[in-house]
Amino acid sequence: MLDHLTEYGPVRLTDHHTGIAFGSDGGGILFALDQSGQVHRSTTASWFDDFEPTAPTLTQFLEQIHRATATFTNDTKRHAATEHS
Template sequence: MNVAVERLDSEWVDSWCKQVSAALGPLMSPFLETHGFPPGENVVALATDESHEATDDLVDLTPIPSDLTTLYWVLSEVSLPDIANGYFVHSPATVAEHFRGYGPVQVDDESPGIVFASDGGGHLFAVATSGRVWRSTTASWFDDFEGAAVSIQKFLEQIGQRVTDQS
């Protein structure tokens, strides 16, 4: 089923980054007392000149979906090891390195996907040229992928909701 999805907007991504970053402080401050061990480094890192160069290299290397380019124009990476099972949006340099090493992943009947994120259990998230986000069924580049979100925006909204739910 093809669902028309609006393209990702950089202002929306910037707002998402600010909201999640603001929610992390109050969430992590009582973490040690609540869980008995210190939190990991939970951070939403904004894009830098270096990450913009890495995004340009990624665009030259892969058939990168436009939403992924928009995402990386605003943020460099996300590391949320203490949210649910953990969420990690890889840096564009890491995505390029993985693409060189493993290539694209096959996602259902769509064009091959580019792995751009993972969770704390080793499951991978890939985005296809359609913009849909797929999750590996196992912690492997070579097994099946199932639908995770209709777009990168919906994927980020799901992560944001997990942050909110955990607070």
């Protein structure tokens, strides 16, 4: 990400706003933070395509990830428990 930022600069989020890409979902979808602190998600696995808002703040974005991780962990534990019953 840092190499891309150094070479190309910020990503274009809208016609009038740019942001700094700070992460990926591992499948190519990017997450970027704009100047107001809103988090955007790329609509495709590309640095140059459209981005859409995904969370109003970085804190809320991290809370979303926390909830999704907790749900996945609980579901995995339940699934494993039923397999061993």
